[in-house]
Amino acid sequence: MNIGRILCIAIVLLIGLSINGIFAQDIKDSLVVYEVPKALFYSMHNDDFTVQVRNPGGRWESLYEYNVKVDMDTESNASMVYFDFSGTVELKIRKNNGNVGKVAVRPLSYGITPEVNENMIYLTLDRPRNISIEVDGDRLHNLHLFAQPIEESRPDPNDPNVIYFGPGVHEAPDKPGNVFQIKSGQTVYIHGSAAIKGKLLCDKVKDVRIIGRGMILQSERGVEIRHSENVEIDGVHIVNPKHYSVFGGESKGLKIRNITSFSCGPWTDGIDLMSCSDVEIDGVFMRNSDDCIAIYAHRWDFYGDAKNYKITNSTLWADVAHPTNIGAHGNTEHEGDTIENIIFSNIDILEHDEDDPCCKGAMAIIAADNNLVRNVTYENIRIEDIQEGRLFDLRVLNDPKYNTKSGRSIENIHFKNITYNGLDILPSQIIGFDEDRNVNGVTFDNVRINGEKITNAEQGDIIIGEYVKNIKFKK
Secondary structure, three states: OOHHHHHHHHHHHHHHHHHHHHHHHHHHOEEEOOOOOHHHOOOOEOOOEEEEEEOOOOOOEEOOOEEEEEOOOOOEEEEEEEEEEEOOEEEEEEEOOOOOOOEEEEOHHHOOOOEEEOOEEEEEEOOOEEEEEEEOOOOOOOEEEEEEEOOOOOOOOOOOOEEEEOOEEEEOOEOOOOEEEEOOOOEEEEOOOEEEEOEEEEEOOEEEEEEEOOEEEOOOOOEEEEOOEEEEEEOOEEEOOOOOOEEEEOOEEEEEEOOEEEOOOOOOOOEEEEOOEEEEEEOOEEEEOOOOEEEEOOEOOEOOOEEEEEEEEEEEEEOOEOOEEEOOOOOOOOOOOEEEEEEEEEEEEEEEEOOOOOOOOOEEEEEEOOOEEEEEEEEEEEEEOOOEOOOEEEEEOOOOOOOOOEOOEEEEEEEEEEEEEOOOOOOEEEEOOOOOOOEEEEEEEEEEEOOEEOOOOOOOOEEEOOOEEEEEEEO
């Protein structure tokens, strides 16, 4: 073989390796950014931050900084950006109004340490994250950055079973109420450059998917699921609805994944579910001015037990009320409902601020209205410094403000690998109602407050009230 032919083969091989390398890099490091809907360009911008993103060594892409309202007590304006990626991305964030001192990236458990140079903040992400970037402790005018995984596929807009919201703003056709009615078997897709103004209503339907990367914006409620089965919500951003972000009643087989939520008003809970069962909630970021996740039995025209919940890998930020709340509403017209088999796992709690003296608890079980609450596990829960409230609040009660009877009891509650790092807060409490309506069986396993493992109630500042038995602290 002559030297010229050898050189040609070598060049071809090098080109092939280079192309394969570029292709592999494209597969590994991908980035998708979304343009703001033109109708929102001026009305929704927040100028506190300027945010750019890129794959390492690539071109910087500008993100649109949306204004979101947070914290009902102050009605503050915060910022939100979002994009999709795989591999690694670099972020460049300019603080436009004022200097930058200390910068916190929360949840702190992620261990993300930014670089700061004058009013510039630099950080790198190697996996999808929902994070808050806070300058000099300002949690009210912070930047929420949602870096989601790249969509695996998009539905066909021409499919008759697909409701496809492409780029732009879409007003609900069904008025009064501003409602998009969803039918059984339909997939609703909201493009990342789309915003819909109206509630998505699933009423007596089954096998529905609501997916995408766009926004449900300033609706009466975000998604309402009534008397339905097998409804999935994945990836959408629900921004400042007038009431609940996701509202479920007497439904089963619900999957709520990778959604983000902001609310700033009375009764603007994040995810409220009444008499629902077989529920999965995963990877959500909820910042609400009422309960972030509430699990009830009977309320209004919804009846029945609430069973089999798995809430995982999520971040909860209650500007007002509870990050988690179980049991306050039930059926007093018969022997009562049962709320059972609930797991909260791998959760970061960024705030809990509750002024109502009857209802304080980052992890709250308030058994009322003849409810029996049992078999609830909180594991791998990290609570950062909170304004006002308790860590644990377990009570069987009848609060005339909300209830007509006490609950039946609370049974078999397990707290495992719980950490709180912050300033002093109100004592936790465990209190029954009477001999028959009591709290029976609470286990604390590796609960730590500011690094100290809690081995008894006094050390953990936990009030053990009347009608309570079988409280255990694992050594």
